[in-house]
Amino acid sequence: MNASFIDMSAHAGSSLESLNEWVAQVAALTRPDAVHWCDGSDAENDALTAAMQADGTLIKLNEETHPGSWLHRSDPQDVARVEHLTFVCTTERDDAGPNNHWMAPADAHARIDALFDGCMRGRTLYVIPYCMGPIDSPLSRCGVEITDSPYVVANMRIMTRMGAPALARIEREGHFVKGLHSTGELDPDRRFIMHFPEELAIKSYGSGYGGNALLGKKCHALRIASHQARTEGWLAEHMLILGLENPQGETHYIAAAFPSACGKTNLAMLIPPEGYLKDGWKVTTVGDDICWMRPGGDGRLYAINPEAGFFGVAPGTSKKSNPNALASIQYNTIFTNVGLTADNQPWWEGLGEGAPVTDWRGEPYNAAKRPAAHPNSRFTVSARQCPSYSPESENPVGVPISAIVFGGRRPSLVPLVFEARDWTHGVLIGAAMGSETTAAATGAVGVMRRDPMAMKPFCGYNFADYFSHWLDFDNGNNKLPKIFHVNWFRRGAEGDFLWPGFGENLRVLEWMIGRVKGTAGAVETPIGNLPTASDLNLEGVALSAEAVEKLFGFERAGWQEEFASIGEYLEEYGPRMPQALKDEQRRIAAQLQD
Ligand code: OXD
Ligand code: MN
Numbered sequence: 001m002n003a004s005f006i007d008m009s010a011h012a013g014s015s016l017e018s019l020n021e022w023v024a025q026v027a028a029l030t031r032p033d034a035v036h037w038c039d040g041s042d043a044e045n046d047a048l049t050a051a052m053q054a055d056g057t058l059i060k061l062n063e064e065t066h067p068g069s070w071l072h073r074s075d076p077q078d079v080a081r082v083e084h085l086t087f088v089c090t091t092e093r094d095d096a097g098p099n100n101h102w103m104a105p106a107d108a109h110a111r112i113d114a115l116f117d118g119c120m121r122g123r124t125l126y127v128i129p130y131c132m133g134p135i136d137s138p139l140s141r142c143g144v145e146i147t148d149s150p151y152v153v154a155n156m157r158i159m160t161r162m163g164a165p166a167l168a169r170i171e172r173e174g175h176f177v178k179g180l181h182s183t184g185e186l187d188p189d190r191r192f193i194m195h196f197p198e199e200l201a202i203k204s205y206g207s208g209y210g211g212n213a214l215l216g217k218k219c220h221a222l223r224i225a226s227h228q229a230r231t232e233g234w235l236a237e238h239m240l241i242l243g244l245e246n247p248q249g250e251t252h253y254i255a256a257a258f259p260s261a262c263g264k265t266n267l268a269m270l271i272p273p274e275g276y277l278k279d280g281w282k283v284t285t286v287g288d289d290i291c292w293m294r295p296g297g298d299g300r301l302y303a304i305n306p307e308a309g310f311f312g313v314a315p316g317t318s319k320k321s322n323p324n325a326l327a328s329i330q331y332n333t334i335f336t337n338v339g340l341t342a343d344n345q346p347w348w349e350g351l352g353e354g355a356p357v358t359d360w361r362g363e364p365y366n367a368a369k370r371p372a373a374h375p376n377s378r379f380t381v382s383a384r385q386c387p388s389y390s391p392e393s394e395n396p397v398g399v400p401i402s403a404i405v406f407g408g409r410r411p412s413l414v415p416l417v418f419e420a421r422d423w424t425h426g427v428l429i430g431a432a433m434g435s436e437t438t439a440a441a442t443g444a445v446g447v448m449r450r451d452p453m454a455m456k457p458f459c460g461y462n463f464a465d466y467f468s469h470w471l472d473f474d475n476g477n478n479k480l481p482k483i484f485h486v487n488w489f490r491r492g493a494e495g496d497f498l499w500p501g502f503g504e505n506l507r508v509l510e511w512m513i514g515r516v517k518g519t520a521g522a523v524e525t526p527i528g529n530l531p532t533a534s535d536l537n538l539e540g541v542a543l544s545a546e547a548v549e550k551l552f553g554f555e556r557a558g559w560q561e562e563f564a565s566i567g568e569y570l571e572e573y574g575p576r577m578p579q580a581l582k583d584e585q586r587r588i589a590a591q592l593q594d
Contacts, residue, residue: 029113089102140169143216200228253286
């Protein structure tokens with residue numbers, strides 16, 4: 001090992017001792033050629049990207065059109081999260097719940113440590129101290145990722161507050177989440193993503209893909225944090241956070257949970273329709289993927305975005321669908337698995353301009369063979385580059401949430417929007433969420449599955465306990481947000497989308513805030529309060545008669561079936577499922593029979 005890279009003396013004798021010890025233990029196990037403590041500086045990033053350019057890990061993009069931007073091509077077998085290889089390792093199997101794959105901690109450590117044994121020979125071990133959330137926020141939490149991937153270091157630098165300030169906070173606090181990662185051989189048969197919530201530890205081997213390898217994101221900020229949040233009385237959620245400012249200058253913050261690749265980034269960066277823009281409506285972006293919330297002194301839920309960047313899905317991002325995202329990724333961006341134009345610009349399906357000559361695997365583009373960009377190709381970019389970036393993202397107190405929204409891809413039955421009658425009903429709506437699967441995880445795409453609160457792949461403990469935790473927030477002291485459900489993906493008889501979506505979704509958000517303020521109308525139904533078409537401002541939106549019927553209608557027979565299926569789903573969790581949720585399901589199922 002090259003001792004000159006190990007700067008242990010700098011941290012010796014401080015409360016960083018346990019960090020030093022852990023790094024030394026990991027180095028003894030993985031046997032790297034060198035150890036590098038990341039400071040997050042520009043100079044460090046420049047050196048790393050230059051080395052990655054030299055060895056082909058990064059390809060420089062057109063410097064004139066996309067200054068400071070890179071393309072990374074991953075191993076073709078390593079392009080998405082791997083839910084079947086992702087484990088939550090708690091002492092008791094039931095604590096992980098039927099929603100997780102489980103392994104006993106000792107077995108899991110033994111299995112994955114055997115893979116880590118000597119895996120960093122010939123490589124550098126990078127130590128990445130990071131903070132999830134504003135560096136000075138009491139809601140933030142720190143972690144340290146050890147990795148042998150400079151690509152991971154470059155991405156973590158964008159996605160988290162990484163480097164010296166995080167290390168200083170860790171030194172102050174004396175505790176942190178330990179994440180150990182190696183790309184290993186990138187062999188899908190030697191790949192595991194393991195979580196040890198009771199030890200606040202993560203071990204990930206054999207993948208360089210974002211959700212498996214940038215351990216601050218899904219592994220820490222959702223799986224481990226959801227466990228921490230339960231014990232500490234807060235919520236770690238798979239939600240965007242946006243600010244909606246009306247012409248009177250009043251801003252309401254909305255948190256929304258949609259499953260992966262179902263439009264969180266688009267909604268978070270929404271540009272209002274023309275007429276709304278003229279009237280002075282504005283949407284600002286606090287976060288596009290993860291939300292940590294806890295009750296403030298006034299009983300309202302205050303939210304921070306623990307991330308500092310966006311790891312967004314590239315395909316479908318265009319001037320029309322998400323101009324803010326497109327503007328954000330014109331410079332200082334890392335693209336992963338997109339195609340290339342003849343002049344070295346990034347290209348993906350749905351971009352709407354330019355033409356690819358090279359596909360994501362580096363082969364000449366042939367539409368008959370494969371798409372130019374992988375359907376789960378990504379961009380990594382600092383949130384600050386987004387034109388709709390909200391300076392409130394740095395507010396250590398967080399932003400007060402007025403409305404929580406759940407939603408999924410539901411081609412049939414589920415109307416455009418409805419409102420929960422109260423918190424318990426809202427928790428049931430979240431628990432019953434269903435959606436078609438997407439390319440963000442390996443496996444079949446377009447299959448309907450229950451994805452409670454969009455947390456199916458991310459909840460670090462038993463869903464039954466998670467729902468109880470949600471219900472506990474209704475304790476008589478809290479002033480909780482209203483809860484809604486949306487479905488932007490309802491299809492007509494011809495298979496066409498019935499709602500225009502994108503910027504037009506503002507009309508639905510406006511109705512929600514009207515409900516929060518008590519100014520917007522709705523009709524009570526067993527599934528919740530539904531607007532009629534005239535309760536929304538639909539000026540300038542041409543909806544067919546079929547669209548109005550399906551987007552604003554309530555289909556009793558279909559909902560009877562849906563509630564029977566929701567009841568069966570809740571039963572899968574056995575006696576740990578909170579009675580209040582089962583009662584709520586039965587009450588609505590009975591009303592549906594009336
Ligand atoms: C993501 C995901 O990358 O949910 O955000 O898969
Ligand atoms: Mn996500």
